[in-house]
Amino acid sequence: MARPTPALFTPLTLRDVTIPNHLVVSPMCQYSAHDGLGDDWHIQQLGAKAMGGAGLVFTEATHLSPEARITQGCLGLYSDAHEAFLRRLVALIEYAGGVPGIQLAHAGRKASSQRPWEGGRALRPEDGGWVPDAMSALPFHDNAVTPHAMSAAELHDVVEGFAAMARRALSAGFKVVEVHAAHGYLIHSALSPVGNTRNDAYGGDLRGRAKLLMDVLDAVRAVWPDTLPLFVRLSCSDYMEGGLTLDDSVELAGWLRARGDVDLIDCSGGGILPTIKVPSLHPGYQVPFAQALRDRAGIATGAVGLIRTPEFAAEIVANGRADLVFLGRALLADPGWPLRAAAALGVPPKLPPQYERAVV
Numbered sequence: 001m002a003r004p005t006p007a008l009f010t011p012l013t014l015r016d017v018t019i020p021n022h023l024v025v026s027p028m029c030q031y032s033a034h035d036g037l038g039d040d041w042h043i044q045q046l047g048a049k050a051m052g053g054a055g056l057v058f059t060e061a062t063h064l065s066p067e068a069r070i071t072q073g074c075l076g077l078y079s080d081a082h083e084a085f086l087r088r089l090v091a092l093i094e095y096a097g098g099v100p101g102i103q104l105a106h107a108g109r110k111a112s113s114q115r116p117w118e119g120g121r122a123l124r125p126e127d128g129g130w131v132p133d134a135m136s137a138l139p140f141h142d143n144a145v146t147p148h149a150m151s152a153a154e155l156h157d158v159v160e161g162f163a164a165m166a167r168r169a170l171s172a173g174f175k176v177v178e179v180h181a182a183h184g185y186l187i188h189s190a191l192s193p194v195g196n197t198r199n200d201a202y203g204g205d206l207r208g209r210a211k212l213l214m215d216v217l218d219a220v221r222a223v224w225p226d227t228l229p230l231f232v233r234l235s236c237s238d239y240m241e242g243g244l245t246l247d248d249s250v251e252l253a254g255w256l257r258a259r260g261d262v263d264l265i266d267c268s269g270g271g272i273l274p275t276i277k278v279p280s281l282h283p284g285y286q287v288p289f290a291q292a293l294r295d296r297a298g299i300a301t302g303a304v305g306l307i308r309t310p311e312f313a314a315e316i317v318a319n320g321r322a323d324l325v326f327l328g329r330a331l332l333a334d335p336g337w338p339l340r341a342a343a344a345l346g347v348p349p350k351l352p353p354q355y356e357r358a359v360v
Helices: 040-051 080-095 152-172 186-191 211-223 246-259 287-297 310-318 329-333 337-344
Strands: 012-014 017-019 023-025 056-063 099-105 176-181 230-235 264-268 301-303 324-327
Touching: 017 099, 023 040, 040 056, 040 080, 056 080, 056 176, 080 099, 080 152, 099 152, 152 176, 152 211, 176 186, 176 211, 186 211, 186 230, 211 230, 211 246, 230 246, 246 264, 246 287, 264 287, 264 324, 287 301, 310 324, 310 337, 324 329, 329 337
Parallel strands: 023 056, 023 324, 056 099, 099 176, 176 230, 230 264, 264 301, 301 324
Antiparallel strands: 012 017
């Protein structure tokens, strides 16, 4: 008898979008854009991963303004030229049989940094950088530029900027958008008491600290069709005393489920401070976050974090620990990982016709 198809390689439908399998190319910054505009590097690296068989393919974090970028090499979506370039990526992903997704981002107090291979330190204004905009005037690390604490009016402009990006993403042809609320960037720093010491409507308790995220989601969903999915990436724990906890994230996930406009939470962790260390880096170390939010808040989740083997990825979905598996490092090392995983699990890989002679 033929082996049953693992759930990992069955379709998943969210709203009117059917993802052909449960594997996702996670957003991975390449720090190689020019004035927010991608080039042949982005076409090559994302195209290779799209051809590799993942069902949902995300661009890297894409920013709403020059000042919202992490580095001078980060992608943007704030001009017609940016939109036209991203339309090329959409066409490439769809040609490969995947669903195109885009992550919408604002770097917050982590903006104006060097590229990682240049040291990753703060890029100061006198060296070509800029003063970051943030929730509170709290530098990300001791040698960072003290950020500008945005007023409520300036935060409203940020919210409108996310909506403008979503509108352009729709025009470019993307089928999934993800709001980046993790890894110490603006919305995560709003959610975390470590990055948010405000005493206005955007601060205080978790409900107040979540206002920016909720405002962004309202604005994005107002221009993003009801037929298309909306994801949120969360850092589910700050891994430190006094920071955001898993219980906080479960409560927040319950609010997102109750809203009815968020379809999945992409569950990551950390990033609020550069000095915080994850207690244990092991395969699947963040999968319990996805399982906790799914079980306790009743919302679909994505799992991420050193998921390296087909069998482990299949187990996560089969046992209901998450609905999608997001892959990062594994795909950097092997863009064809999903095709190899299919073969390892006894599923005939859906190769592009040009590759049908390949041995997978």
